[in-house]
Amino acid sequence: MFKSVVVYRFCKPLELGAREIAQNLKAKCFTPPAPTEAGRCGFVPPAEQIDSELLSELNPLRFLRQVDGRWVVALRQAVRKVKPAELQKAIQKRAEEIGKREARPVLRREREQIKQEVLIDLLPHAFPEEKTALAYITPRTGLLIVEASGHNGAELFLSALREATQNLPVAMPQMSRNTAQEMMSWLKNGIPAGFRLGLHAEFRSEHDGSCRVTLNNEDPTDDNAQGYREGGYEVAVLALETDDGAAGIDFRLTDELLIKQIKPQYKSDDIYGIEEDEANGLSGAFDAELVLFAGILDGVWQGLVEAFGGYYEEQEPATWKPKEADLLLVGDSVEEPAEDPLYEDAAELVKSCDSISMSFMQRKLRIGYNRAALLVVELERRGVVSPPDESGQRSTALLVRAEEMIDAAI
Template sequence: MWFKNLVFYRFTQPFTTDAEALHEQLFGSRFTPCSSQEQTRYGWVPPMGKLGDQLVHASNGHLLLCAKKEEKILPGSVIKEMLAERVEAIETEQSRKVRKKERDELKDTLMMELLPKAFSRHQLTFAYIAPEAGLLVVDASSAKRADELTAFLRKTLGSLPITLPALKQAPAATMTHWVSEQSPLPGGFELGEEAELKDPGENGGVIRCKQQHLLCDEISTHLAAGKQVVKVALDWKETLSFVLGEDLIVRRVKFSDVVQEKAAEMGEADAAAAFDADFTLMTLELGRFLPELLEALGGEDDGAYAPAIAV
């Protein structure tokens, strides 16, 4: 149970629901498979999988959730080919042109015929709530996937007063200062060997580098030409490594062997204990890391948070 990506939100009101009450609220929106005529389904499943039946796993004040999405796979090329065949047959047999409205109706009918035979793709998205820290953290590498979970959680609960962290300055500006050495990296953070630089102008060029020492003349030349750092690899206190983006998404999170070995020692009893140990230690480390990351980026603009957002 180790998150690989972090999209995190700030609660604008205290989250006071306990694990038992939250389970009851999620139960009404638990996952059920697609019916024969459905293309997609979304719902809550036990985060421990076969190890438990609760829709919320609570540990050390943190609440773990898991959403499951099922999508029927209907290749566009197959639908296009079969639609073309049906249109051609009608035009040949009836000596007339198939218009757009009829073509769209034929496509809908074709999809309904194919859905029961389609393969399904399943996707799990984990998230945890840290009530004391006032954070919701989603394991997702894109804003779209994270927003899908938060939108469904809002629908399930009726209200979810969260917002993305508001920073005093843009992350790209701060990361550019780090790599250009205009500002020192805060204590505990070290540059990795990967970055993405982008010209802020319209249709601006993009430079991506890996296994590259970033404090070098080559990178400095691009920065002097006006490019900004929009992604950069960082290490934090020999505990985890990650790639930070200008969108404030923390991608490719990797916890150190020391942290994972400690979790293994805590969860030696059985699989359930191992799951709980992983989650407990991960949230403890992220509970230290995320505030330090926000502070390293210049701190949050507390005045930007609306005090009574409840949607």
């Protein structure tokens, strides 16, 4: 789902609610670039394949999808790319024509002008390449997760989202300890609990940042890497794995806290026994996969924050509780799916528990993770269980006691 992510923390809660943001997202929905435009970007409904021509006619609530307490948005970017060889050939041809006609050489500055003119001529014939990136806001943790391989891609998404939210008070998180130095200490003293070391590392000279050494498919703690660990280098990138068995991810962590080249350790259809009808269509499969991935990433991020000594000067993310009206966004954002035949069994099951989790539901009902995730989301939507707290647990005790009091009164 997410190959690389950039994590931001909220400095203060969002002022707009989910419904207001959804309206603004629709107002800035994606439209294909004009023939003379190099590119264009805009928002589209997450988890839905819809023609660009129809986006402006959709219900605004479909542009912001609420899944397990997270607000999911999707940004589509279309870029017209002229092949470099084709561009250079056209520039050379036009320069030769000018030189022959005016009997003079064409110098560098004029060639740059020719390049712009040629691009204008070639762009209408270049087919726009489209790609869609996801991001999600988690009010209960105060984090914004953006799908991007670097700061430039993430900033493009932030810029568009900032317009839709009217104010996006986020910042890159800073840790108490120097990340590069701390990762070097992991190689010398051991990897933090909850993680395993992968077979990739990149070292950067402390004196010359452009001097880098890459170890691929090698253990960065063995004797071959000793010179880099002790010879004036610091860690720029380190491959890590979550130590959670099947339900985890492999990734590369940079000293800028970018989480890149994410590879799941799980396969939903193999590990969790997913049946084809459990996904409940494209949107249902999307919701379940997001619940699984985001839950794992929450644990990874919390583990990294602890490993780096916490946030710098207690710059904890600002959390908030969404408006009550926004909690209805799940049902409004898409057409209601058919009720799962196991829903009543799930509702009865939670009455005997103080709290539940996805794995609990999966184990008790003998179903796959995707189906369990969808059932829990539906239980929350109907008010049977509470939204997840900071640890991801959902309380049922108060709801069950209230039901018992009503039954006693009757």
